[in-house]
């Protein structure tokens with residue numbers, strides 16, 4: 001499983017019902033990574049971003065959400081069921097947030113695709129702290145508005 005996220009330098013990932021920045025090239029990169037693959041979302045993040053993912057399989061973790069009746073989209077009532085369902089698709093599984101899902105799926109991840117958005121941002125949802133010594137950075141790209149890094153588990 002690959003965690004994929006964009007965050008501020010203070011690890012903020014969200015503000016209310018969205019992200020505090022607008023960086024279309026970073027969001028386009030996210031969409032291109034997950035195209036044709038499988039995305040695991042918490043219910044709140046699905047409600048924010050799900051409509052943008054047209055050709056990915058989506059597995060939503062929720063104790064409250066009814067099945068949306070959308071092809072390729074399923075709801076699982078707990079994380080273990082969701083991970084099993086996501087892996088059963090046979091596609092690359094991206095854990096795409098939010099904060100509750102990053103926290104719970106980090107132990108299952110072999111890689112993290114993390115964009116750090118330049119500038120100061122405030123919000124109310126954060127990417128979890130992690131021990132940098134457990135990961136090595138295998139790719140680093142400096143874009144005008146963000147720095148993209150791939151972290152692979154040692």
Ligand SMILES: NC(=O)c1ccc[n+]([C@@H]2O[C@H](COP(=O)([O-])OP(=O)(O)OC[C@H]3O[C@@H](n4cnc5c(N)ncnc54)[C@H](OP(=O)(O)O)[C@@H]3O)[C@@H](O)[C@H]2O)c1
Nearest residue numbers: 005006014015018042043044045062063064097098099100
């Ligand atoms: N910058 C980024 O890359 C990025 C990516 C994604 C999200 N975000 C931001 O993150 C924020 C949302 O994150 P969040 O942490 O508040 O919400 P979230 O993780 O998207 O969704 C939380 C919901 O997921 C369900 N859930 C979580 N763990 C579960 C479990 N073990 N079993 C069953 N259901 C479970 C629950 O749904 P029910 O209440 O329905 O039971 C819970 O209320 C937003 O601000 C969004 O913009 C940012």
